[in-house]
Amino acid sequence: MRVPLLPALCLAGLLCLTACGSGGGAESTPTPAPEVTVPPPAATGTPTPTPYDGPVNPLTGEPAETDIVELRPVAVMLNNLKEALPQLGQSRADLIYEVVAEGGITRMLAVYQSVEEMDTIGSIRSARPYYIELALGHDALFIHAGGSDDAYSDLRSWGVDHFDAVRGPYLGKSPESNMMWRDAERRKVNGYEHSVVATGASILAHLPEGLRLEHAEGYDAGLTFADDGTPDGGSPARVLTVPFSNYKTGVFTYDAALGAYLVEEYGAPYVDGGTGEQVAVTNVIVVQTRCRYTGDSLGHMDVEVVGKGDGWFACGGLAIPIRWSKPSRESPMTYTTQDGAPLALGRGKTYVNIVPLDAAVTME
Numbered sequence: 238m239r240v241p242l243l244p245a246l247c248l249a250g251l252l253c254l255t256a257c258g259s260g261g262g263a264e265s266t267p268t269p270a271p272e273v274t275v276p277p278p279a280a281t282g283t284p285t286p287t288p289y290d291g292p293v294n295p296l297t298g299e300p301a302e303t304d305i306v307e308l309r310p311v312a313v314m315l316n317n318l319k320e321a322l323p324q325l326g327q328s329r330a331d332l333i334y335e336v337v338a339e340g341g342i343t344r345m346l347a348v349y350q351s352v353e354e355m356d357t358i359g360s361i362r363s364a365r366p367y368y369i370e371l372a373l374g375h376d377a378l379f380i381h382a383g384g385s386d387d388a389y390s391d392l393r394s395w396g397v398d399h400f401d402a403v404r405g406p407y408l409g410k411s412p413e414s415n416m417m418w419r420d421a422e423r424r425k426v427n428g429y430e431h432s433v434v435a436t437g438a439s440i441l442a443h444l445p446e447g448l449r450l451e452h453a454e455g456y457d458a459g460l461t462f463a464d465d466g467t468p469d470g471g472s473p474a475r476v477l478t479v480p481f482s483n484y485k486t487g488v489f490t491y492d493a494a495l496g497a498y499l500v501e502e503y504g505a506p507y508v509d510g511g512t513g514e515q516v517a518v519t520n521v522i523v524v525q526t527r528c529r530y531t532g533d534s535l536g537h538m539d540v541e542v543v544g545k546g547d548g549w550f551a552c553g554g555l556a557i558p559i560r561w562s563k564p565s566r567e568s569p570m571t572y573t574t575q576d577g578a579p580l581a582l583g584r585g586k587t588y589v590n591i592v593p594l595d596a597a598v599t600m601e
C-alpha cells in the first residue's frame with residue numbers, strides 16, 4: 238500500500254526534529270540574556286550643611302549685615318514702673334539689662350546693635366551710675382532722660398557719649414523734630430514723666446557730627462555663642478523666678494516650640510506695646526551682686542557691676558551656676574562656667590537680671 242507523499246514528508250520532518258532535540262546533531266546557539274543596568278545606590282542620611290562663616294551680630298551671635306558688626310551699639314534707659322507700661326521697642330533689643338533703681342523699682346537698659354529699622358522706643362527715663370557702667374562696657378551711645386546727681390557727675394567725669402532729653406538739646410516738641418519727644422497719647426494715658434520716646438530714625442538723624450560711630454580696632458564684646466546654648470549637665474529650668482525686690486519679680490517660662498523663654502512681670506506677660514508681642518529671649522542670665530541704699534532721701538541704690546561674682550545661666554530649659562566678671566567700667570561683662578571655661582550662649586537675644594546677693598532665685 239502506498240503512503241501519501243505529504244503525510245510521509247511530515248513524518249520524516251518530525252523524526253528529524255526529535256533526533257536533533259535528543260543531542261544526536263549540532264548544538265543550538267543559546268539566545269543571550271538582555272543586559273540589565275543596575276542603578277547606583279540611593280544617597281542615605283542628611284546632607285551636611287555648609288557652616289556659616291559670614292559676619293555676626295556681636296550681641297546675639299546671629300548672622301548680620303557687615304556694616305553693623307563694628308558699629309557702637311545704642312543703649313537706651315527704659316522706665317519700668319507699672320504706670321509706665323507698656324514699654325515700646327524692648328522686644329527688639331539684642332540685650333536687656335534689668336537692675337533695681339530705687340524704692341524697689343527697676344529699670345531696663347535696652348541695647349541695640351543697630352537702631353536703623355527700629356520703630357518707637359520708650360518710655361525713656363533717667364540714668365544711674367551703674368547703668369552708665371553697663372553701657373560703657375559695650376562702648377555704646379547712651380540715651381536717657383535725666384539722671385541722679387551722681388549719674389550726671391559720672392557722665393561728665395567719665396567722658397560718656399550720651400544724649401539727654403532733660404538737660405541736653407535732644408528733646409523736641411513734635412515727633413521726629415529731635416532725637417526724642419513727648420508722645421501725646423502716652424502723656425495723656427501714662428503721665429508726663431512716662432512719655433519720652435524716640436525712633437531709630439530720629440536717633441540716627443540727630444547724632445552730632447564728628448561722633449565716633451564705630452568701635453576702636455580690637456574691641457571685643459566679650460560674648461561667646463553656640464548653635465545650641467543648652468548647658469551640659471544643667472538642672473531643670475523650665476520656669477525661673479527672679480525677685481528683685483518686694484515690688485518686682487521677673488518670671489521666665491521656657492517655650493520648647495519657640496526655643497525661647499517668655500518673660501512675665503507684675504503677674505502678666507511682659508509685652509511690647511509697639512508690636513503687642515510678649516518679649517521672648519534665648520538666654521537668661523542672673524548676676525548676683527551687692528546692692529545697697531546710698532542713704533539719700535530719694536532711696537537711690539548703689540549696685541556693683543564692676544567686679545566679679547556668681548550667678549546663673551539658663552538656655553533650652555536647663556540652667557547652670559556661672560561666674561561673671563567686669564574688671565573696669567569700660568570692660569564688657571563676661572561670663573564663664575564655674576571651672577573657668579567661657580560660657581557659650583545660644584544664638585539670640587539675652588536678658589540679664591542683676592539682683593541682690595540674697596535674692597531667692599528659684600528654678601523648676
